[in-house]
Structures are given as structure tokens and as C-alpha cells.
Amino acid sequence: MRRTLLPDLVLDAHGAQGGVGATFENGRIVEVGPAKEGERLPGMALAPGFINDHSHAFQRGLRGAVERIEPSHPGDDFWTWRERMYALAEVLTPGSVREVSRCCYEEMLSAGYTSVTEFHYVHHRPDGTPYGDSNVLAKAVARAAEDTGIRLLLLPVAYARGGLPRFRDPSVQSFLQRVDDLRGWAEGRLLVEVGVAAHSVRAVPRGWLEEIGRYAHRHDLPLHIHADEQPREIEECQAEHGLRPIELLAQTGFLGPSTSIVHATHANGKELDLLSERGTSVCACPTTEGNLGDGFLPTEEILERDLRLSVGSDSHVRIDPFEELREIETNARRLSGRRNVLVAEGETTPTPYLLRAGWGRTGLKSGDPADLTEIDLSHPALADVEARDLPSALVFGSGSGVIAGTWVEGRKVYERGGASG
Numbered sequence: 001m002r003r004t005l006l007p008d009l010v011l012d013a014h015g016a017q018g019g020v021g022a023t024f025e026n027g028r029i030v031e032v033g034p035a036k037e038g039e040r041l042p043g044m045a046l047a048p049g050f051i052n053d054h055s056h057a058f059q060r061g062l063r064g065a066v067e068r069i070e071p072s073h074p075g076d077d078f079w080t081w082r083e084r085m086y087a088l089a090e091v092l093t094p095g096s097v098r099e100v101s102r103c104c105y106e107e108m109l110s111a112g113y114t115s116v117t118e119f120h121y122v123h124h125r126p127d128g129t130p131y132g133d134s135n136v137l138a139k140a141v142a143r144a145a146e147d148t149g150i151r152l153l154l155l156p157v158a159y160a161r162g163g164l165p166r167f168r169d170p171s172v173q174s175f176l177q178r179v180d181d182l183r184g185w186a187e188g189r190l191l192v193e194v195g196v197a198a199h200s201v202r203a204v205p206r207g208w209l210e211e212i213g214r215y216a217h218r219h220d221l222p223l224h225i226h227a228d229e230q231p232r233e234i235e236e237c238q239a240e241h242g243l244r245p246i247e248l249l250a251q252t253g254f255l256g257p258s259t260s261i262v263h264a265t266h267a268n269g270k271e272l273d274l275l276s277e278r279g280t281s282v283c284a285c286p287t288t289e290g291n292l293g294d295g296f297l298p299t300e301e302i303l304e305r306d307l308r309l310s311v312g313s314d315s316h317v318r319i320d321p322f323e324e325l326r327e328i329e330t331n332a333r334r335l336s337g338r339r340n341v342l343v344a345e346g347e348t349t350p351t352p353y354l355l356r357a358g359w360g361r362t363g364l365k366s367g368d369p370a371d372l373t374e375i376d377l378s379h380p381a382l383a384d385v386e387a388r389d390l391p392s393a394l395v396f397g398s399g400s401g402v403i404a405g406t407w408v409e410g411r412k413v414y415e416r417g418g419a420s421g
């Protein structure tokens with residue numbers, strides 16, 4: 001079915017234009033340009049949907065519950081937070097995974113995310129034995145995405161040591177067999193794509209990294225891993241391998257243009273150079289990194305090297321793409337003592353750089369999936385904002401409350417205050 005939407009404005013990373021319609025057919029945008037005929041969206045701007053490139057949906061269950069010191073852990077930090085997260089992961093069931101994931105993905109759609117990358121590492125029964133269907137929990141996540149209508153990149157995550165028994169597979173071969181099975185199952189599912197991931201250099205040994213990297217490159221799959229989130233992880237990696245995490249990933253063939261490093265909070269210049277050489281991207285999770293006390297992303301160094309950047313809401317302490325983007329620039333300002341820091345070459349404001357990180361594109365264009373957001377121009381946060389300032393007003397002065405509707409694959413999947421349809 002062919003539809004044309006006629007909002008008041010169509011927004012891209014650089015500004016906004018009136019008198020423009022967006023036409024889509026079979027889930028794809030086929031035209032963006034001057035249009036008079038179509039479905040009017042009065043008071044709305046249309047923009048690309050945000051990509052949430054790093055999620056652990058079940059951690060949505062910790063919201064508000066971990067913001068206090070437990071008497072048993074007076075010096076609360078990432079590692080004590082992790083104990084609380086493990087306690088939650090311990091009791092998940094296929095039913096509860098689907099339920100918490102659905103709740104999390106509904107919130108994402110309401111915030112303007114149209115796509116989510118789920119870094120899924122709870123695989124087996126609590127004692128570590130596989131379920132009858134060893135991908136049952138991954139499928140519960142996929143079904144939750146389908147329940148809500150969000151686009152999903154599902155990453156089964158390899159875990160060899162540490163963590164809980166239910167995270168771990170006995171061998172890299174058995175892990176990759178499960179990935180094969182899941183890829184077969186997901187074939188033909190419109191909104192679900194399967195990639196692969198390794199949890200971290202602390203949870204996965206060198207031999208696994210080599211195998212998983214080879215597998216991903218052979219099948220041309222997106223490949224993710226947490227790295228350099230915490231100083232202790234770097235020290236442990238140096239003690240075991242004599243290398244920093246990203247150096248180890250380079251040496252094991254893990255890095256490539258389809259690889260994404262999640263966090264890179266404490267990556268040094270040499271590690272960032274390695275990412276640049278291999279065309280590897282970085283996924284920043286600023287609200288979570290701030291909440292966990294991880295540190296500041298080296299954003300200026302990332303921009304200097306022109307590394308591809310994406311954002312993720314990770315632990316879901318907050319689900320708001322505008323806030324993730326704002327934090328990236330705000331952190332850079334705090335670190336540098338300057339304003340308008342992350343300004344890409346040829347530009348005068350950080351806004352386009354940040355929106356490209358959030359959208360994975362610059363604006364709506366023909367050939368892209370019809371994954372869109374409707375922005376309420378009458379929202380108090382946007383009152384008296386000139387059309388040309390709208391992108392910056394969104395990044396610097398708005399929250400997810402300005403999102404009035406969300407479309408995925410040309411279908412409206414969220415409408416504020418009403419039934420979607």
C-alpha cells in the first residue's frame with residue numbers, strides 16, 4: 001500500500017522544511033519531496049526514528065530499585081550494581097523475559113526509538129542446563145519485539161566464564177550452533193534480524209573471540225562486544241594477555257566494519273586508532289555510563305578519528321534518545337570547558353553529528369525503511385522555536401515527551417494518548 005504523509009515540517013539533521021511529503025510503499029520510503037496530496041499531520045514534524053543500539057531489556061526491571069546503598073555494600077559501584085542485576089537475571093523465565101521486554105520496547109517506541117539492538121546473554125535454565133529449545137529466551141525477546149512492532153537486531157551473546165551458569169555455553173561450537181539455529185528461525189520474520197556478540201574480554205577467552213569474529217565476518221553479521229567500560233576490566237585483560245581489550249580484539253580478528261564496540265569509555269588513543277583502521281564503530285550509552293559511574297566517553301577523540309557513533313539505553317535507567325545525545329555533548333563540554341565541542345568538519349553546531357549518531361542517517365530519504373517519528377510542534381518544549389532551530393531544540397532542550405507518534409516499516413505502532421493502528 002502506498003501512503004503519503006503531509007506533516008507541517010520534515011526534519012533532518014540540519015533543519016526543517018515545509019510543504020514536503022513522505023511517501024512510502026511496502027515498508028520503504030519511496031519519495032520525499034514537494035507534495036500537496038496525502039494524509040495531513042497538522043502540528044507535526046516528521047523525522048527519522050532513533051536506533052537504540054544497545055539494550056538489555058530485562059534490566060528495565062531494575063528501574064528505581066537500585067538507587068540506594070545496601071548495608072552489605074557500603075561502597076556502591078558498578079560491581080555491586082552487577083550483583084543486583086545478577087539477582088534479577090537469576091529468576092527470569094521465558095514468560096517474564098517476554099513480558100519485561102515488551103514493557104521495555106513499548107517505552108522505547110513511545111520515546112521515538114523505532115529499532116533496538118538487543119544484547120541478549122541470558123540463555124539457559126538457572127542451573128545452566130539448556131531449555132528443550134535452547135533459544136527459547138532469545139525467541140521470547142523476538143516475540144516481545146513483534147508484539148510491540150519495534151524493529152529488532154537480536155544478538156545472542158557468547159559467555160564462557162564468570163557471570164551466572166545460565167549465561168554460559170560449554171563451548172564456542174555449541175554457542176555458534178545456537179546462533180545458526182536462531183538465524184534459521186528468524187529468517188522471513190519481517191522485523192527481526194540476527195547478529196552475534198561476545199560479552200566482553202573478561203567473559204570470553206581468546207580462542208572464542210577468534211572463532212566468533214571469523215563466524216561473523218564469514219556470514220557478514222553485525223558483531224558487538226562490551227569493551228573498556230571499567231578500569232578493572234582493562235587491568236585484568238593486561239594481566240591475562242599483556243594487551244588492552246581493544247588491542248586483544250584487533251589481534252584476534254574481531255574488529256571490522258560490521259563490529260561495534262559498546263562503551264569504549266576508557267579506550268586510549270592507540271585503541272581508538274585501531275578502531276579507525278578497521279572501520280569499527282562505537283556505541284555510547286551515556287545515561288547508563290553516568291548512572292553506573294563508568295566515566296566519560298572520549299568523544300572528542302572519537303570525532304577526530306571520524307569513528308561511526310551510535311547510542312544505546314543499555315540498562316534502561318532512562319529511555320530517551322534526546323537525553324542520550326545531549327549527554328554526549330554535555331560530557332564533552334564538562335571535560336573541555338568549552339561549548340559546541342562535537343562539531344564535525346564543515347559544520348557549525350554539534351547537532352547534525354549527534355542526530356546522525358541517534359538516527360544512523362541524516363534525514364528521510366528514498367530507499368530507507370519507513371521508520372519515522374512524529375514530533376509534536378505544539379509541545380511546550382518547542383514553543384517559539386524557529387523551524388531552522390528545531391533540530392538543536394530537540395537535542396538540547398527536549399525530552400521524549402515531544403514524540404506524538406512512531407512508525408515502523410510504514411505502520412503506525414505508537415500514538416501518544418491513543419490506540420495505535
Ligand SMILES: [Zn+2]
Pocket residue numbers: 054056119226262314
Ligand atoms: Zn551492556
